[in-house]
Amino acid sequence: MTSAILAAPTLGQRLSGPWFATVEFLRLLSRRPVGLVGFFGIVFFLLLAFVAPIFVPFQNDPSLVDIYLTPSLAHPLGTDFQGKDVLNQIVYGGRDILTVAIIAALLSTLIAITFGSIAAVIGGRLDTAVVAVTDITLTIPKLILLIAIAAILRPTSFVFLAVILALLQWSSLLRQVRAQVLSLKERDYVEAARSLDLGLFHIVFREILPTMRSYIVIHFILSMTEAMYAQVGIILLGLVPISGSNWGIMLYFAQGQGALFYRDSLWYILSPILAISLVQLSLASFASALEDIFNPRLRGS
Amino acid sequence: MTAVPVAAKPIGVHWNPRRYLGGMWRHPIARAILKATLTIWVTTTITFFLIRLMPGSPVELKIDELIQSSNGAISYEDARAIASSLFAIDLSAPLHEQYLSFMWSLIHLDIGKSFLSSGTSVTSIILAVLPWTLFSVGTGLLLSFIVGIALGLLAAYRRNSLLDRVISTAGSVVSSVPNYLVAIMLILFLGVQARIINFTAMRGAYSPGLQPGLYPAFVGDIFFHAAMPITIYFLTQIGQWILSMRSATLSALEEDYVTAARARGLTDGRIRTAYVGRNAVLPLVTQLAISVGFIVGGAAIIEQIFAYQGVGLRLLDAVRQRDYPVIQGIVLLTTISVVVANLAADLVYSKLDPRIGRAGGAAG
Numbered sequence: 001m002t003s004a005i006l007a008a009p010t011l012g013q014r015l016s017g018p019w020f021a022t023v024e025f026l027r028l029l030s031r032r033p034v035g036l037v038g039f040f041g042i043v044f045f046l047l048l049a050f051v052a053p054i055f056v057p058f059q060n061d062p063s064l065v066d067i068y069l070t071p072s073l074a075h076p077l078g079t080d081f082q083g084k085d086v087l088n089q090i091v092y093g094g095r096d097i098l099t100v101a102i103i104a105a106l107l108s109t110l111i112a113i114t115f116g117s118i119a120a121v122i123g124g125r126l127d128t129a130v131v132a133v134t135d136i137t138l139t140i141p142k143l144i145l146l147i148a149i150a151a152i153l154r155p156t157s158f159v160f161l162a163v164i165l166a167l168l169q170w171s172s173l174l175r176q177v178r179a180q181v182l183s184l185k186e187r188d189y190v191e192a193a194r195s196l197d198l199g200l201f202h203i204v205f206r207e208i209l210p211t212m213r214s215y216i217v218i219h220f221i222l223s224m225t226e227a228m229y230a231q232v233g234i235i236l237l238g239l240v241p242i243s244g245s246n247w248g249i250m251l252y253f254a255q256g257q258g259a260l261f262y263r264d265s266l267w268y269i270l271s272p273i274l275a276i277s278l279v280q281l282s283l284a285s286f287a288s289a290l291e292d293i294f295n296p297r298l299r300g301s
Numbered sequence: 302m303t304a305v306p307v308a309a310k311p312i313g314v315h316w317n318p319r320r321y322l323g324g325m326w327r328h329p330i331a332r333a334i335l336k337a338t339l340t341i342w343v344t345t346t347i348t349f350f351l352i353r354l355m356p357g358s359p360v361e362l363k364i365d366e367l368i369q370s371s372n373g374a375i376s377y378e379d380a381r382a383i384a385s386s387l388f389a390i391d392l393s394a395p396l397h398e399q400y401l402s403f404m405w406s407l408i409h410l411d412i413g414k415s416f417l418s419s420g421t422s423v424t425s426i427i428l429a430v431l432p433w434t435l436f437s438v439g440t441g442l443l444l445s446f447i448v449g450i451a452l453g454l455l456a457a458y459r460r461n462s463l464l465d466r467v468i469s470t471a472g473s474v475v476s477s478v479p480n481y482l483v484a485i486m487l488i489l490f491l492g493v494q495a496r497i498i499n500f501t502a503m504r505g506a507y508s509p510g511l512q513p514g515l516y517p518a519f520v521g522d523i524f525f526h527a528a529m530p531i532t533i534y535f536l537t538q539i540g541q542w543i544l545s546m547r548s549a550t551l552s553a554l555e556e557d558y559v560t561a562a563r564a565r566g567l568t569d570g571r572i573r574t575a576y577v578g579r580n581a582v583l584p585l586v587t588q589l590a591i592s593v594g595f596i597v598g599g600a601a602i603i604e605q606i607f608a609y610q611g612v613g614l615r616l617l618d619a620v621r622q623r624d625y626p627v628i629q630g631i632v633l634l635t636t637i638s639v640v641v642a643n644l645a646a647d648l649v650y651s652k653l654d655p656r657i658g659r660a661g662g663a664a665g
Contacts, residue, residue, distance in 0.1 A: 237605065
């Protein structure tokens with residue numbers, strides 16, 4: 001594709017082989033300690049949530065003599081109100097939360113990219129309509145609506161919850177995708193593709209979107225944090241039928257059982273808080289490092 | 302003779318409705334008002350459909366409940382009539398008429414009556430709690446905006462210094478931890494572990510027994526009770542303002558007009574406030590409006606944690622008691638207040654930026 005050479009090269013385009021790109025990316029990342037820590041944080045929590053449960057045996061037996069134990073060798077993070085090991089719950093409690101966040105982020109990114117770029121490329125009435133719908137969704141107080149929806153629909157499966165979350169949070173990304181595509185579509189290589197009559201699909205998905213890759217990845221990560229926030233929020237409020245155990249449900253029980261006001265249960269309540277906060281922090285700092293790397297205007301100094 | 306029709310129909314004065322409306326649509330203030338109206342309409346419609354059309358909708362649930370609780374003494378028709386009056390929807394009418402009458406009563410701010418405290422209108426319930434949420438959210442947001450902008454400006458001017466690193470890092474840390482987790486941690490460390498703050502004394506919007514009014518003791522009491530929510534809104538919003546203001550200032554500093562101002566020999570102080578600061582703050586005004594919606598939503602969890610009697614807590618009570626008219630009313634009224642805040646921001650924005658105020662200004 002000769003037209004790609006004419007465009008302002010982004011990092012991915014300048015480097016040919018994917019391996020070289022990866023190395024280059026890690027080199028740039030290693031210069032940003034906060035971003036690097038965030039990257040390893042994400043890797044750590046993904047491993048903890050999806051790989052560690054394979055090796056750690058699941059303990060779900062309540063033990064009435066071990067209630068609210070302080071951290072010890074047998075229970076590194078203490079025990080909960082039923083005498084269950086907190087560390088074990090942390091290991092098993094990440095999968096559902098992260099899965100919902102990833103599905104919600106994937107869906108909302110997909111909605112935003114598809115409609116945002118198509119609206120920008122086609123323009124006219126379709127564009128006006130998409131912008132209007134986006135502006136409206138952007139102003140609705142999402143958590144309030146989410147609380148009402150959750151109260152009426154009572155989402156029982158986590159996939160359903162993820163779909164609701166995605167439907168509520170695509171708007172800010174769509175607005176930005178549209179703005180980006182509007183400026184990109186005037187570029188020469190898009191003009192060239194249009195004069196070759198390569199079709200809307202080709203222009204959007206093969207010419208415009210690849211140059212926005214980094215941008216999309218960053219927003220995917222940010223929308224994961226948004227989904228985590230809303231998800232844990234409504235779990236904490238007890239609006240999702242409680243099944244199984246995850247970090248949000250741990251926190252819900254810890255609060256409901258009054259562990260918050262019990263001085264010895266510090267680690268029981270702090271563990272899910274730290275897990276969720278650290279995931280959020282890792283995602284946010286990795287995203288801001290990516291922004292730094294991919295935005296050459298800010299790089300320089 | 303031939304000149305008469307031309308004189309009767311001068312080209313410029315001819316009223317072309319399409320052109321006229323098109324011009325109005327392009328006018329930013331008209332656009333903003335139209336957008337606000339549309340948003341409220343869409344939310345009400347979503348709410349109507351959620352309440353009325355979903356399988357196992359609240360209306361059907363209420364009818365079943367009424368029949369069951371009376372052991373069959375109430376017929377289906379009677380139960381439906383009771384539910385009708387509770388929801389302020391005429392259930393026997395065709396759906397489109399139900400929708401229209403629902404909209405009509407909404408315009409008159411009649412959103413039905415509470416299930417539980419019979420006879421109390423939803424509007425009066427909400428008006429009793431809405432001021433508290435608006436007060437705490439507004440104060441926290443305004444404080445974080447002012448302090449955040451000052452810190453962001455400072456960080457941008459001391460770019461890459463130690464101060465900048467500390468401010469930016471602290472900003473990104475506090476903005477990425479969910480606000481309800483910060484709230485729980487505050488209780489955990491300040492209330493339970495260190496026992497510095499007595500959180501139970503701070504419950505509610507004001508101390509019981511005090512007569513609401515504008516006298517010093519009551520105003521002080523209000524701030525005492527709102528202190529924790531305000532602190533949380535402040536802490537969790539300030540990072541966003543610091544980071545946005547920092548990057549907005551950095552890009553404003555690269556603009557040509559700053560170089561030009563420097564070349565003209567203007568003082569640094571004047572460039573900082575009138576040239577860089579003013580232009581960097583402009584986009585943040587719109588962001589301010591968007592975060593009103595975000596915090597009002599997030600306030601539900603914060604108010605629940607601190608037992609602060611605002612809209613959020615009332616909403617959760619209604620959810621727990623399945624008091625659907627109240628749920629519906631709160632969704633609508635919070636949306637309306639957020640939309641109004643957005644509208645205000647749009648108007649302020651067009652005042653601050655003369656380019657936007659004119660018709661045909663920058664789109665999007």
